[in-house]
Amino acid sequence: MSGRKNFKISSKTDRIFVIMKILLVEDNAELAQNMHSYLSKEGYVCEEASTVEQATSKLVGFKYDVMVLDLMLPDGSGLDVLRWAKQEHKDMGILILSAKNSLQDKIEGLELGADDYLPKPFHFSELNARLRAIFRRRQLQGSSTITCEDINIDTETHVVKVNDEMLDLTRKEYEMLLYFVVNKNRVLTKQSIAEHLWGDYIDALDSFDFVYQHIKNLRKKIAQAGGKDSIQTMYGSGYKFEVYQ
C-alpha cells in the first residue's frame, strides 16, 4: 500500500504527494464503492453522491479537483449537474461516465465543458489513466513531467528520457509507457492495453497478440538506453510495471 502512495511527481517545489479530491457521482452503489476503493488505493480522496441533488449540495459546500459524473441519475440527468458545476467551479475537471455510449451524449457533454467521456464498461486502469490525464492537462499537479524511477516523461512535449537519454518512441509506444507508469504495480491485461491504445478499432483484431510486439519493442528501447526493465509478464496473459520504492 505504502509503495503505491509513493507515486512521485517531480515539480519545481518537489512535492512528493498531492492529494487529489474526487467527487464520484454514480447512482449504482456497488460501482461507486468499487471506484471508491480502487481510487483510494491510488491515493485519491473520494466522496460519493448518488443523485443530482446530493451532487449539487456537495458541490455547494466543498471544492473538488475532479468530478466523475454518471449521466443517468435517478432524479435527473448528469448533464444538469455538469451545466451547473461548470458555472460554479470553472477549475474542476470533469470525467463523464455513461452507459449509453451515444455519440450525441458524448458531444453534448464535451461541448458543455467536460474533459473526457468514458463509456461503460471500462477497465479501472483506464479510468485511472484518464483521471491522471485530466490532472495533467489541468496542471493540477503543478507540472507536466512524471518521473518514475529512472524514467522521465514530459506529457507536454511527449519526450521520454531514461537516465537523461532521450528515447525514440512511436506514438503508441509512448502512450503504452504512460499507461504503464500511471498504472504501475497493477496487472494490466492485454485487452485493457489494446483498448487503451486503439479504442473502438480494436474490434477489427481477432487477438491481442500484437500488444506483445509493441511491449517487446518498448522494452528493447528502454534497455538500449540503459534503463531498468520494469515490465513484468504475468503468466503470458497480462503485464505489470513493477516499481520498488
Added chain:
Amino acid sequence: MKLILKFTLLFLLISLGVFFVGGVITYQVVKKEIDEEQERFLLERLEFFTNWIQKHSPEEAFIREKIQIYPLNAGHETDVVFSDTVVMHRTLERLEPHIKLDVIRAVNGRLYKISLFEIIVEEDDIVDSVRESMIKIYLLLTVVMLVVGSLVGVILFRPFNQTLDQIKNFRLDQNSPLEFSKTGTVEFNKLNSFVQEMTGKIQRDYRSLREFTENASHEMQTPLTNAIGKLELILSSGQLTEENNDRIIATLSTLKHLSKMGNSLNLLTKIDNREFEKIEQVNLSDKLNAAIDNFSELIELKSLDLKSEHEQNVLVAMDATLTTILINNLLSNAIRHNVEHGSIKTFLDQKSLIIKNTGPALGVDPQAMFDRFRKDQRKGDGLGLGLAIVKKICDYSGFQVQYAYENENHKLEILFRK
C-alpha cells in the same frame, strides 16, 4: 375508381330503374287522364245531341261523322256504354281507333239509339312521349350528377384528403401526436378521432419499446463495469495461481464481449427504430479515406497489403453516423477475417463500393452471412453481428449488398442504386 364516381354511377343505375317505373306510372296517369277527359267530352256531346233531339224530334236516322242517331220503335233505355272501335277517318283516309259511346234514350217519349265517336289518343303516342321525356331528363340528370359530383367530391372530401396526407407524413418517432382540425362531417370526425387515438397509442408503445431496449442495454453496462472492476482488483492482488489468473482474464474478455453484444444489438434496434434519420449527401470518398487512415496501423500490424481505387467525391444520400458505422464495420471485418500477410482491396465509384479481402472460405452458406449470430464456427471470437449491421444499414439506406467468395477472396459489394 373514386368513391364519388362510384356513388354517382350507382345512383344513376338506381335512377334508371326509378325512371323506368316512373315512366310506366306517368304513362298510366296520362292515359287515365286522357280517357276520362274523352269520356267527359263524349258525355257533354251526348247532352248536346239529347237537347238537339228534343228540339227537332227527328223521325229519320241522323248520321254524320262521329255521330249516329237512330229512332227506335221498341226497346228500353240503357246506361251509357263506352267501347273502343275502329272507324274510317275522313281526313286521314284510313281506319283509326276511336272511342265509342252507345246509349238508348227516351226523348220526347220516343226511344233513340245514340252512338258518338271520337278519335282517341293512341297508346303508342303516349308511350313515345313519356319515353322521350324520361330519356331526356335522365341524360340531363347524368350530366348534372357527374359534373356536380366531381366538383362536390373535391369539396366534401377535402378533410378526408387532409387526414390521408397527415397519415402519410406520420412518423413513429415524432414526439407530437397527429392533430386534426374539426370537420363538419360526422364520419370524418369519427375517422380523425380514431386515427388520432390509434397513432397516439402506437407512438406511446413505440416509445416504451424503444426505452426498454435502450434501458436494457444501458442497465447492463453498469453491473458489467462492476464485475470487470472487481476482477481487476482480484487480478492486481497478485496472489493468484497461473490457472486462476488466466481464468480471470478470460472472464474479463467474456464480459467485454457481452457488453459489445449489448451495444451492437442496441444499434440494430436503433436502426430498426429509425433513429438515424438525418439523411444528407455524404462524401463517401472522404469518409472511406479517413476510416482507412484510422485503420492503417492495424492493417500494418497484421502485415496486410492495402490497395485502394477510389473515385473522388462520391456522394450518397444517407445518415452520416450510419455511414461511419458501415465503413468501420466493413474495414474491421476485412481486417479481422484476413490472414497474416494477406491483402485488402477497396474500390469506390459512383455506383458501388467493393471491399475484397483474402481469407479462408467460410463454413456457412454465403446467403446466410447477413443473419444475426451467423458465423463461421471455426472463428468463435466475433460477435456475429457485424454483417447483420452492414445489411441493416444498407437496407435502411436503400442499398443492395452482395457477398461472394472468389479466388480465395471474400468480396462484399454495395450497390448504391437498386
